[in-house]
Amino acid sequence: MRLSVLDLVPVRTGQTSAQAVAASLELVRVAEAAGIRRYWFAEHHNMPAVASTSPPVLVAAAAAVTSRMRLGSGGVMLPNHAPFIVAEQFAALEALAPGRIDLGLGRAPGSDPIITQVLRSNGVVGDVERFPDHVTDIISLVRPGGASLRLASGPPYRIAATPAATGAPEVWLLGSSDYSARVAAQLGLPYVFANHFAGDGLDRALDLYRREFRPSEEHAEPVTLVTVNAVVAPTAAEAAELARPQARSFARIRTNRPLRPVETVEEALADRDPVLDEFADGVLTRWIVGAPDEAAGAVRALAERHGVDEVMISPAAGARDADPLDRVPGREATARLLAAELA
Numbered sequence: 220m221r222l223s224v225l226d227l228v229p230v231r232t233g234q235t236s237a238q239a240v241a242a243s244l245e246l247v248r249v250a251e252a253a254g255i256r257r258y259w260f261a262e263h264h265n266m267p268a269v270a271s272t273s274p275p276v277l278v279a280a281a282a283a284v285t286s287r288m289r290l291g292s293g294g295v296m297l298p299n300h301a302p303f304i305v306a307e308q309f310a311a312l313e314a315l316a317p318g319r320i321d322l323g324l325g326r327a328p329g330s331d332p333i334i335t336q337v338l339r340s341n342g343v344v345g346d347v348e349r350f351p352d353h354v355t356d357i358i359s360l361v362r363p364g365g366a367s368l369r370l371a372s373g374p375p376y377r378i379a380a381t382p383a384a385t386g387a388p389e390v391w392l393l394g395s396s397d398y399s400a401r402v403a404a405q406l407g408l409p410y411v412f413a414n415h416f417a418g419d420g421l422d423r424a425l426d427l428y429r430r431e432f433r434p435s436e437e438h439a440e441p442v443t444l445v446t447v448n449a450v451v452a453p454t455a456a457e458a459a460e461l462a463r464p465q466a467r468s469f470a471r472i473r474t475n476r477p478l479r480p481v482e483t484v485e486e487a488l489a490d491r492d493p494v495l496d497e498f499a500d501g502v503l504t505r506w507i508v509g510a511p512d513e514a515a516g517a518v519r520a521l522a523e524r525h526g527v528d529e530v531m532i533s534p535a536a537g538a539r540d541a542d543p544l545d546r547v548p549g550r551e552a553t554a555r556l557l558a559a560e561l562a
Contacts, residue, residue: 220519220561221529223257224250224554225293225415225446228270228277229465231481231537234544239270240280241545246534247281249551251288253558256529258285259293259323265334268468268481275308282316291321293411293446293531294393298326299338302353303380306360309388310380313361320388323411324357326350326399351402354392358406361387389437391444396420400428407435409442414505415533416469421445425525442528447521449507449532451514451553461549462508463487463499464537470498484539506535515560532557 226246230239250258260277263269271277274292281290290312295305305322313320326347359366363386365379392403392410395417403410410428412421425443432441448465452458464487471478474494482490507517518530536549 220522221256222254222518222558222561223259223444223529223531224255225259225261225531225533226271226277227261227263227533229481229547230268230270231464231547232483232486234480236270238544240277242547242550243270243277244280244284245546246550246554247288248284250554250558251285253555254562255288255554255558257289257291257321257531259291259321259531261293262296262299262325264338265331267478275312278312278320279315282312282319285316285319287319289319289321289389290316291388291391292323294323294325294391296325296327297350297353297357298347299335302356303360303378306357306380309357310361310384313384313386313388314381317386321391322357322361322388323391323393324354325393325413351406354390354402354406354408358387358390361390363387394424397424397427400424401431404428404431404441405433407433407438409438409444411444411446411531413446415446415448421525425527443526444529444531445521445525445527446531446533447507447518448505448535449514449518449553449557450534450536450549451507451509451511451556452536452549453510453552453556455509455513458508458510458514458536460484460488461536462503462506465535466499466502466506467495469502470495473498473502481537483542484537486540487537507532511556511560514557518557518561 226243228239228243260274261271262274278290309322360380363384367375392399392408395413412424429441450458450462464482467487468481507514522530534550534553536553538547
């Protein structure tokens with residue numbers, strides 16, 4: 220059973236960005252020691268509870284504290300960035316950690332419309348309608364041979380993301396719709412369904428991807444991965460408590476409440492808000508929350524039910540008031556306990 224981790228670098232009450240990143244880097248170390256296959260960082264902007272704003276920077280930091288585990292983005296939101304810059308960043312990461320870099324690409328903005336405009340204030344960085352073209356451009360640019368630009372006159376102009384590459388990051392497409400599944404199939408790329416925030420349409424997207432898949436140079440067969448929020452603790456009761464803060468953060472988004480750092484477990488349990496708690500209860504029905512044996516069973520069932528090659532968990536355990544600010548023991552335990560049970 221292949222198990223991976225997706226990290227949004229959550230920020231909790233009283234925690235600084237530096238402490239949140241330090242906590243995630245400790246989770247990176249725990250994940251590699253536990254035998255986790257890959258570790259990805261998401262891209263989100265201007266959210267008080269999320270410090271994962273720049274996947275390439277975080278991947279570089281994770282590469283410095285690991286030696287075996289694959290590292291990557293889950294994902295880079297391509298319309299926010301010039302394709303050539305993305306190619307250069309991940310070509311540099313491939314040089315830093317050869318054979319260990321994944322480049323997950325997404326089409327969503329990763330924030331609200333105002334921040335999207337701020338990200339593109341120097342002009343439209345990425346034409347969303349040209350997303351497939353930009354993906355293929357990046358694939359060419361990161362390869363050792365690079366790409367050629369056809370000019371009106373003169374010889375082709377060679378472009379490469381790095382001068383003398385010996386390898387290239389593995390490119391994945393992320394999404395939660397038929398569109399991304401179809402593009403991944405047409406390009407022969409691995410496909411990730413973002414089940415951790417959009418469970419509807421999973422079976423339809425995977426079926427479309429598999430039916431329309433065209434073999435590529437790198438992938439003769441479809442490759443699928445599904446994400447899911449997970450909280451694992453020694454007991455189911457403890458897991459349920461640890462899941463409450465992040466579930467309420469999701470509920471705040473769904474109910475248009477003001478966003479704030481993630482509550483601690485004690486804060487979440489003390490605040491009696493029927494609307495938030497009702498939404499949180501609904502959110503948790505899509506999560507994997509429990510003791511190690513039942514959580515591992517749920518992961519296996521998820522993989523078998525949808526026929527996916529790998530499950531990527533977003534460790535969503537909250538922190539207690541007494542936990543150190545540069546660690547989140549509940550997130551570490553989720554990765555460690557689940558990996559051990561699935562080994």
